[in-house]
Amino acid sequence: MNEIISNLAKSWDWDTPSKNLSDISQWSSNFSEVQELVTSMDGERIASVVRAGDESFTVCVNGEPWSNTFEKAWSLKFSPAGVLFVIAMNEDEWSVFEEDEPWNDTFEYVWNLNFSPNGKIAGVNVRSAEGYGASLNGETWEHKFVQVRSMHISNDGRNSAGSVQMEPLSEGDIVTFKKGIWGLAVNGHPWEQRFLNVWGCAFSGDGTRVAAEVRLKSGSQTIAVDGICWNEQFKAVWEPVFIPGTHEVIAPGLSSKGWQLHINGSPLWNQPFNQVWRQKFGPDGKRLAAVVSPDFGRWSIAVDGTVWKSTFSDVVIEPIFSFDSKHVAAAVKNNNRWTIAVDGVAWNQGFDMAWNPYFSPDGNMVVARIALGKNYFVALDGKLVLGPFEEMWDPIFSPDGESLLVKCVDDSRYFRKILPVKELLKK
Amino acid sequence: MGLAPLPLVNDAGMDLPIQELTPERIAVVFNRIMNTETAARFKVYMNTCVHCGLCSDACHWFLSNDRDPRFSPVGKVKQTLWTLVQKKGRVQPEFIKECSRIAQTECNVCRRCSMYCPFGIDIAYLLLTVRRICSELGVVPQFLQDTVNSHAVTLNQMWVKQDEWIDTLQWQEDDARAEVRNARIPLDKEGADVFYSVIAPEPKILAQLIGNIAQIMAVAKVDWTMPSFDGWDNSNMAMYSGDFETMGRVERSHHDAALRLKSRRIVMGECGHAFRGAVYDGPKWLGWREPPIPLIHAVDFYHELITTGRLKIIKKFSTPVTVQEPCNIIRGRGLGVKLREIIDATCSDFRPPEPDFEHNYCCGAGGGVINCGPNWKASRVKGNSVKAEQLAATGAHIVITPCHNCHSGIEDIISGYKLGMHVKFFSEILMEVIEIPDELQA
Numbered sequence: 001m002n003e004i005i006s007n008l009a010k011s012w013d014w015d016t017p018s019k020n021l022s023d024i025s026q027w028s029s030n031f032s033e034v035q036e037l038v039t040s041m042d043g044e045r046i047a048s049v050v051r052a053g054d055e056s057f058t059v060c061v062n063g064e065p066w067s068n069t070f071e072k073a074w075s076l077k078f079s080p081a082g083v084l085f086v087i088a089m090n091e092d093e094w095s096v097f098e099e100d101e102p103w104n105d106t107f108e109y110v111w112n113l114n115f116s117p118n119g120k121i122a123g124v125n126v127r128s129a130e131g132y133g134a135s136l137n138g139e140t141w142e143h144k145f146v147q148v149r150s151m152h153i154s155n156d157g158r159n160s161a162g163s164v165q166m167e168p169l170s171e172g173d174i175v176t177f178k179k180g181i182w183g184l185a186v187n188g189h190p191w192e193q194r195f196l197n198v199w200g201c202a203f204s205g206d207g208t209r210v211a212a213e214v215r216l217k218s219g220s221q222t223i224a225v226d227g228i229c230w231n232e233q234f235k236a237v238w239e240p241v242f243i244p245g246t247h248e249v250i251a252p253g254l255s256s257k258g259w260q261l262h263i264n265g266s267p268l269w270n271q272p273f274n275q276v277w278r279q280k281f282g283p284d285g286k287r288l289a290a291v292v293s294p295d296f297g298r299w300s301i302a303v304d305g306t307v308w309k310s311t312f313s314d315v316v317i318e319p320i321f322s323f324d325s326k327h328v329a330a331a332v333k334n335n336n337r338w339t340i341a342v343d344g345v346a347w348n349q350g351f352d353m354a355w356n357p358y359f360s361p362d363g364n365m366v367v368a369r370i371a372l373g374k375n376y377f378v379a380l381d382g383k384l385v386l387g388p389f390e391e392m393w394d395p396i397f398s399p400d401g402e403s404l405l406v407k408c409v410d411d412s413r414y415f416r417k418i419l420p421v422k423e424l425l426k427k
Numbered sequence: 428m429g430l431a432p433l434p435l436v437n438d439a440g441m442d443l444p445i446q447e448l449t450p451e452r453i454a455v456v457f458n459r460i461m462n463t464e465t466a467a468r469f470k471v472y473m474n475t476c477v478h479c480g481l482c483s484d485a486c487h488w489f490l491s492n493d494r495d496p497r498f499s500p501v502g503k504v505k506q507t508l509w510t511l512v513q514k515k516g517r518v519q520p521e522f523i524k525e526c527s528r529i530a531q532t533e534c535n536v537c538r539r540c541s542m543y544c545p546f547g548i549d550i551a552y553l554l555l556t557v558r559r560i561c562s563e564l565g566v567v568p569q570f571l572q573d574t575v576n577s578h579a580v581t582l583n584q585m586w587v588k589q590d591e592w593i594d595t596l597q598w599q600e601d602d603a604r605a606e607v608r609n610a611r612i613p614l615d616k617e618g619a620d621v622f623y624s625v626i627a628p629e630p631k632i633l634a635q636l637i638g639n640i641a642q643i644m645a646v647a648k649v650d651w652t653m654p655s656f657d658g659w660d661n662s663n664m665a666m667y668s669g670d671f672e673t674m675g676r677v678e679r680s681h682h683d684a685a686l687r688l689k690s691r692r693i694v695m696g697e698c699g700h701a702f703r704g705a706v707y708d709g710p711k712w713l714g715w716r717e718p719p720i721p722l723i724h725a726v727d728f729y730h731e732l733i734t735t736g737r738l739k740i741i742k743k744f745s746t747p748v749t750v751q752e753p754c755n756i757i758r759g760r761g762l763g764v765k766l767r768e769i770i771d772a773t774c775s776d777f778r779p780p781e782p783d784f785e786h787n788y789c790c791g792a793g794g795g796v797i798n799c800g801p802n803w804k805a806s807r808v809k810g811n812s813v814k815a816e817q818l819a820a821t822g823a824h825i826v827i828t829p830c831h832n833c834h835s836g837i838e839d840i841i842s843g844y845k846l847g848m849h850v851k852f853f854s855e856i857l858m859e860v861i862e863i864p865d866e867l868q869a
């Protein structure tokens with residue numbers, strides 16, 4: 001849960017202990033097919049694409065179908081702000097439907113439905129007769145491209161970017177490829193510079209700058225910021241991030257020393273690793289954590305360059321900071337068992353799956369969604385405190401940290417529960 | 428040696444880049460790779476070889492080219508690395524084209540020779556080192572390089588665009604539903620038991636294989652998913668061209684996709700080299716000792732579905748069949764017995780090839796050789812006459828090929844030597860013999 005969600009959470013219902021919002025078994029009686037369930041962040045709504053007739057689909061929300069039906073519908077998602085979107089097609093025309101209302105434009109194809117971190121803007125990649133581009137809240141980029149391969153939206157939703165192919169390429173044409181025909185389009189306007197490849201992309205916090213991984217030639221990659229490359233080149237790089245509140249960029253780069261984090265092209269942490277990726281700043285904008293492999297086949301988290309004492313054999317997903325930036329937790333897998341590690345200390349129990357952990361607002365507790373077999377549980381500070389459920393979504397702390405919002409399907413019924421943390425801890 | 432010169436093959440991926448090379452530049456790249464990317468293993472192999480030639484008879488290229496020593500495993504190393512090492516990399520650009528031809532187009536890195544070398548020298552590793560040197564010098568057969576370019580851009584090997592991928596899955600879901608009630612290809616389903624990945628020729632030219640899998644998954648009631656985003660292609664020709672940085676990016680994207688969807692394990696479609704890339708070479712380059720989540724090949728998966736009764740075999744495929752045992756899953760992973768067991772369970776007239784299991788010959792297409800493109804097809808087919816003889820001797824009508832490279836390579840052998848046989852993936856056999864229960868009949 002990030003700061004934006006935590007702000008949104010202030011307006012949610014934290015008083016009603018339990019709401020049984022829908023009987024999912026009833027959906028199966030009403031529709032011949034019920035697809036994957038999704039829930040709104042506040043837990044008030046649960047939805048699925050359902051089959052409305054022999055050849056048509058619709059969206060069912062808390063048991064009620066939308067009025068629109070579709071030949072195809074997929075990518076059903078709630079935005080962080082709680083608005084429900086689906087990509088749908090009728091008579092070979094694809095569009096985005098937002099709460100049962102279509103966007104104005106239709107396309108030959110639509111995909112990569114994505115939201116601005118503040119939840120206000122929805123964006124998709126689109127293909128039309130004129131070419132490839134993007135559409136944000138129904139406003140489509142003016143320029144079209146040979147191909148587009150990503151959709152990134154700035155924090156405030158005002159800017160969007162995607163890697164784009166600038167020239168056609170015929171089969172086997174390695175000569176044209178070598179010239180560099182890929183760029184980054186920001187709000188539909190491509191950078192002047194072209195590269196062999198453009199991958200990944202990150203906006204600065206204020207949305208005015210964009211950084212991306214670029215390849216200049218075989219074995220030579222770097223980071224370009226607004227099209228301008230770092231002076232240093234690497235064998236390989238991974239996704240960049242901006243230092244919050246600045247236009248400085250941090251990215252992992254591979255040199256003959258190994259993988260290191262670099263700031264604007266210069267080493268940031270001196271220690272090279274077997275691997276470093278998924279670097280992330282804490283909410284204070286100062287503490288920096290990343291997933292690292294300090295020894296071959298061992299994985300951990302480094303915070304400000306210092307590696308946790310414990311390492312894990314299989315995988316460490318990503319660092320998750322507490323609100324005060326003092327603590328870091330991560331879902332980790334060791335010897336084929338998933339668990340949660342907090343500041344380098346792993347919970348005792350292993351699970352079949354663990355989702356990203358989240359800190360309480362005061363940073364003293366950690367909660368995570370856990371699976372054992374096909375049963376889902378709430379784990380709080382290493383203890384299973386609730387469950388099993390047939391389905392469950394990430395639990396969320398209330399802004400005051402006193403309660404947990406648990407969204408779950410139990411005995412085929414969907415519940416939104418508000419549970420006092422004190423009671424849970426007694427279990 | 429008094430041997431006739433080999434036919435000259437023009438290839439833009441080799442002929443153009445060598446014009447920009449100098450002996451000095453070659454030496455710099457060679458020495459960098461020797462100093463930073465090879466270690467004791469390389470030296471041990473180079474210094475242990477006693478030049479006995481016992482590896483020669485293991486290589487289908489040698490056997491199929493009138494026992495020409497230039498095609499023997501040790502001969503290939505001699506013509507490339509020995510000279511490079513001796514001259515400390517200071518060689519003429521034309522020599523690098525020779526290296527590329529030998530290492531990229533005349534060795535399938537199948538590792539059969541290692542089994543016959545008294546010291547177990549991994550010739551394939553040595554020839555992959557030659558490929559790495561060539562790749563770093565920009566000398567790679569045109570169509571192999573084009574495949575690697577596709578990997579770098581799209582993270583799949585056939586330039587499949589993101590919209591084309593999803594569109595194909597939706598089309599195949601429709602086709603599967605026409606056969607099996609409510610069959611689905613669940614996109615981006617979180618927490619599924621199986622993340623199913625394929626190689627790009629499936630959406631590009633063999634989409635029905637994905638439809639077949641959707642039917643198999645529905646009948647076996649498997650909780651599965653496929654991603655709508657990059658990472659769905661498990662293949663990796665960059666591993667074979669020597670572009671390890673692109674290899675790493677492709678492998679990361681594949682494993683990340685499964686991790687992002689919180690899948691319990693990855694099941695890969697019928698491809699051998701993809702298995703090698705996803706289980707061995709790729710994870711190691713990224714820092715993983717093993718893949719971060721368990722990963723199994725389709726042969727293993729079908730074996731599990733059949734032996735646990737989730738797929739019921741109601742009749743046997745009666746046309747005489749034999750099998751091409753893919754090097755990367757049989758010699759490389761030991762799936763030979765499981766493959767034989769599922770063939771026995773589904774086919775009534777199996778004609779074993781001779782030699783078989785880990786001793787079977789390579790299809791001649793693997794190791795990136797088929798991706799070198801049409802210019803190299805004639806030498807590739809000529810270089811595997813032993814495979815044609817072996818297949819013909821079985822008397823089978825169908826060759827089961829649980830690997831895409833084997834599938835295409837054996838097709839070329841069949842047509843090149845007019846064997847009158849056909850190839851089938853194992854999933855195609857399954858579609859003919861499994862029970863679709865009444866309640867699932869569309």
Ligand code: SF4
Nearest residue numbers: 486534535537538540
């Ligand atoms: S093709 Fe196979 S047997 Fe022949 S040299 Fe290469 S790895 Fe060895």
Ligand code: SF4
Nearest residue numbers: 476477479480482544
């Ligand atoms: S069998 Fe082994 S030792 Fe003998 S020539 Fe071949 S690689 Fe060298």
